[in-house]
Amino acid sequence: MKTISVQEAIKQLQAGAIGVMPTDTVYGLVARAADESAVARLYAAKHREHKPGTVIAASIDQLVELGVKRRYLKAVEDMWPNPLSIVLPIGADLHYLTQDVTSLAMRIPANRDIRDLLEQTGPLITSSANQPGEEPASTVAEAEAYFNDTVDFYVDGGVLDSANSSTVVRVVDDAIEVLRQGKLKLDANGYPL
Numbered sequence: 001m002k003t004i005s006v007q008e009a010i011k012q013l014q015a016g017a018i019g020v021m022p023t024d025t026v027y028g029l030v031a032r033a034a035d036e037s038a039v040a041r042l043y044a045a046k047h048r049e050h051k052p053g054t055v056i057a058a059s060i061d062q063l064v065e066l067g068v069k070r071r072y073l074k075a076v077e078d079m080w081p082n083p084l085s086i087v088l089p090i091g092a093d094l095h096y097l098t099q100d101v102t103s104l105a106m107r108i109p110a111n112r113d114i115r116d117l118l119e120q121t122g123p124l125i126t127s128s129a130n131q132p133g134e135e136p137a138s139t140v141a142e143a144e145a146y147f148n149d150t151v152d153f154y155v156d157g158g159v160l161d162s163a164n165s166s167t168v169v170r171v172v173d174d175a176i177e178v179l180r181q182g183k184l185k186l187d188a189n190g191y192p193l
Helices: 006-014 036-046 060-066 070-074 092-098 112-121 140-150
Strands: 019-022 027-032 054-056 084-089 103-107 124-128 167-172 175-180
Touching: 006 019, 006 027, 006 112, 019 140, 027 036, 027 140, 036 092, 036 124, 036 140, 060 070, 070 084, 092 103
Parallel strands: 054 103, 084 167
Antiparallel strands: 019 027, 027 124, 054 124, 084 103, 167 175
């Protein structure tokens, strides 16, 4: 297993690598969202089609620089930073991120260390460190059993609780629809409990 430091992971991500590391919620398979070939490698390693990952970014501005329309972000910017992924419409120019789906989950993490990392790497596409139908990895060893050498690196963050996954919502006609309850508990109207 090629376990490296966070600083080394930043350098490798900047150079087009994909890897497994702790995100603000669970272990995630990660790649730079602006790197189309790295994103393709991530989806191939995950064996996913038509089920895109989540983009995590340090700020709204980073999402806009990536190509997300600011008007879509305006309605939800007050909900971040949080362990809250919001599904928003996405343009055809980012089709490589969405796997030809017309929307994409995005999150600005509450964790300051993760936001600091994202300041250096730019937005990352992330997907839980598991294969379809399997439990998300709670340790680096479990992640390695899923991905072996199909990824370039692993960052060990100890044991992570897969119950810490982000809450996922979609905004529909000014209402918030909760798609998955996660770390941030919301009521039926989308307000934190």
